[in-house]
Amino acid sequence: MPELPRGSAWTAAEIARARAETAVLADRTHMNSCGTGAMPGVVVDTVIDHLRLEARLGGYEAAALRSDEIGQVYRDLARLVGGAEEDIAIFDSATSAWQSLVLSVPFRPGDRVLVTQSEYASNIMTLLRLGERYDIHIDVLPGSGTAEGDVARLEEMMTDRTRLLAIAHIPTNTGTVFPVQDLGRLTRHRDCLFLLDACQSVGQLPIDVGDIGCDMLTAAGRKFLRGPRGTGFAYVGQKARDRLAPMALDIRSADWIAPRQYRPRDDAARFERWERSVASVLGLGAAARHAMDWGVARIGTRCADLAAIARRGLAGLPGVSVHDTGADLSGIVSFSVEGTEAEQIVAAAGQAGFNIGRSRIEDAQYDLGRLSRASVARIGLHYFNTADDIGAFLSFLSSHIEQRRKT
Missing domain, CATH: 3.90.1150.10 (Aspartate Aminotransferase, domain 1)
Incomplete structure (x- = not known):
């Protein structure tokens, strides 16, 4: 060869x-x-070591002992994509992250979502379900055959009712890399959020959310990042956090401060859930550090x-x-x-x-x-x-x- x-x-x-x-x-x-992806030894060891600690001490007790390491995972993921610690939320998959964010967009009847022909099934089915329920219209960019040729056409299709631009950085079924750096300018001064599905690109390509200009990004741990299955994360920038209203809350994402009053968190963790595999979260952090070390x-x-x-x-x-x-x-x-x-x-x-x-x-x-x-x-x-x-x-x-x- x-x-x-x-x-x-x-x-x-x-x-x-x-x-x-x-x-x-x-x-x-x-x-x-x-x-x-194929987990490297450091990821496997990190997960197994924590499971053994849980077996020896108990789940809550082991998590408390590793609280500093868990906090470091947020900082490492932020460094991986160019955000800040408060912008990061951790999930059990990229799909859970994507759905949690999209279901939190305050859509109104007649609003539009703009996607390309490269979108993944789980994402599209979620949008179709929203369309059925709330009279939201899904605008699909006609395929041009090249990612580069789609950017100008995306701008032409945007209207004053386009509330969300949802784009896959790299599709599931092809090696095409969408020129996402050209898209941030389309939404920066519009009443429209830009959600980047980076499931196939995080761990494979350098990512800088500031350079891209996306308001939200979702990623899987199990693909090119080489993390454990059952892990994913999201970047949720301040513009998105100011606009999104989580559909569901629990004791991780909000505080119940009075019998009929609650207070959501200010950071991206308002989209998380309390229950999760701490071992897998630590493994996700190990995978992020491993990628950045290389x-x-x-x-x-x-x-x-x-x-x-x-x-x-x-x-x-x-x-x-x-x-x-x-x-x-x-x-x-x-x-x-x-x-x-x-x-x-x-x-x-x-x-x-x-x-x-x-x-x-x-x-x-x-x-x-x-x-x-x-x-x-x-x-x-x-x-x-x-x-x-x-x-x-x-x-x-x-x-x-x-x-x-x-x-």
């Missing part, structure tokens, strides 16, 4: 260390960081360069189509094989020792509908992957295609 460009070069010692601390690589070739900008460059090698190799195989478009592409590579369902590719790859994933039309109706695809296969390459991993996968896929051609 080709060598990576010099600008993204990591030393052999660094790659060896990254692979040594990633246990799944002992038995598998993990190329599914867009689905579930350098997120370096990670992003390596992911993109590895993916470029994979795209070239896939495009050279008979019957394979690569579906990523745009000038800026990430470590996710989306492809299909003529005459073969994505599920069959994923299953065969799994039997051969490769962890890959797929996106169904049920996950991305607008985008895959535009492509007339029921599903696409996808790989998510991270900094611990190598050109040799990609070469081995391409060799497997070539043999798989040849075998199916003969049968």
Whole structure:
């Protein structure tokens, strides 16, 4: 396989260390960081250590003992995305974070939400439900084929009733990176909030909410950030906190100060819930620190360069189509094989020792509908992957295609 460009070069010692601390690589070739990332040893140890502490002391007692470390998680997540500690709320998933924020927007009948064709199923279904209940209109940007071409069209579609611009930084089903830095100016001086779904970008790309200009951001712990499953977080800036009214409150998000009176928190934790896995929260913090220790900008460059090698190799195989478009592409590579369902590719790859994933039309109706695809296969390459991993996968896929051609 080709060598990576010099600008993204990591030393052999660094790659060896990254692979040594990633246990799944002992038995598998993990190329599914867009689905579930591979937790490094420090994250696993952090979670297990706290569970053992809970077993020894009790859950509340262990949490009290780790209160400083829990506070540090908020500071680390804020540093990861360029916000402040009071802007961060922790959830059990990116979807929970996204829904909690959107359900807190004070919509009025006739308000509009503007999305692209790249939005994820859970997000769209939540908006459709809101539309049914409160007469909110969902405006879907017609696909232009490129993310860059969508920015001007988004501005053209905004009206004085557009209350929310909800955009996926990187979609679930393609490696396209949306030029989000161009979007903050569309909402900064409007009565409209900008919510960025950074589920696939946090941990893979450097994020600065101030530079982007988003009012809210949601992210998963389990993907490129390499945190535990069952974790997610949100950035909620002051503009959003001034406008949002949480639909549900509990003893974490508010104080019951009189028999008929309550007082929500002032910070982003007003969207949180009391009950959560403290072990997982600490693991999420360990994952954030681990990513920043490696350098997120370096990670992003390596992911993109590895993916470029994979795209070239896939495009050279008979019957394979690569579906990523745009000038800026990430470590996710989306492809299909003529005459073969994505599920069959994923299953065969799994039997051969490769962890890959797929996106169904049920996950991305607008985008895959535009492509007339029921599903696409996808790989998510991270900094611990190598050109040799990609070469081995391409060799497997070539043999798989040849075998199916003969049968």
